[in-house]
Amino acid sequence: MFHGSLVALVTPMDDESNIDYTSLERLIAFHLEQKSDGLVIAGTTGEGATLTEEEINKLIHFVVRKVNSRIPVIAGTGANSTHKTIDKTFNAMELGVDGCLLMTPAYIKPTQEGLYRHFKAISEAVPVPQILYNVPSRTACDMLPETVARLAECSNIVGIKEAVKDKARYERLIELCGNRLSILSGDDGSCKDLILAGGKGVISVTANVAPQLMHEMIQAALEGDRAKADELEQRLHALHQALGVETNPIPVKWAVHQLGLIRGGIRLPLTTLSKEHQDTVLQAMELAGVNASLGEI
Secondary structure (H helix, E strand, O other): OOOOOEEOOOOEEEEOOOOHHHHHHHHHHHHHHHHEEEEOOOOOOOHHOOOOOOHHHHHHHHHHHHHOOOOOOOEOOOOOOOOHHHHHHHHHHHHOOOOEEEEEEOOOOOOOOHHHHHHHHHHOOOOOOOOEOOOOHHOOOOOOOHHHHHHHHOOOOEEEEEEOOOOHHHHHHHHHOOOEEEEEEOOOHHHHHHHHHOOOEEEEEEHHHHHHHHHHHHHHOOOOHHHHHHHHHHHHHHHHHHHHOOOOOHHHHHHHOOOOOOOOOOOOOOOOOHHHHHHHHHHHHHHHOOOOOOOOO
């Protein structure tokens, strides 16, 4: 149901860290023009953890209305509590999203059985299409492929974003679930290989900065054109690396600001990109053929 280069969209903010809807409208137009295959909002890259419930609802309403069904809009609605996740997911469905991205609960460290019951309860409570999100580096909780396979029996669980950088992991997921779920990469640096092995796409940080190039690389991989995918990936490799020099979304928000698309705001406890890393990001953008304007908006 969801495939291609889905951008994990940054949330534009002004200098007081309020959501900047003028810049957000500009970003949406940019991604439609540059062929992004979908927008994922209020996730990790979108600083969803620091947004209030009111802000998230307003953000979803705005994006859904502006996109107007031209590409899928997916909202990050995961929370530590099952009941809270159900509430957030239901609200997003009512606001018109095409799907919801559900991160494994952070900090609590549930068992595999707890994870199964958590996601099954959400699936049964809210009929919206749902994408599971496994990112143990953030949550200290790793959902195993066998648990995902059990959840694939739920008709509205349609995919998983897998952020474990392990070839054996995604091959096992594809073996168990590839004919039932869209296996999506949560890691730009390894997404090409996952797709060539049978995955369906990526939820991408890099696509904020080089959306058309990411779209073309993912499309080549989906078509099985390894040579073209390798060539495009080579142009993107340094950018993947540079956008990880500090905690996401610090580098990517700074990079998108350099494109002249958003202002420089970011919400505490995150801070703007350190000066020592700025040249690294700019050089990687240049290698990818992305021209920074260095202009204020």
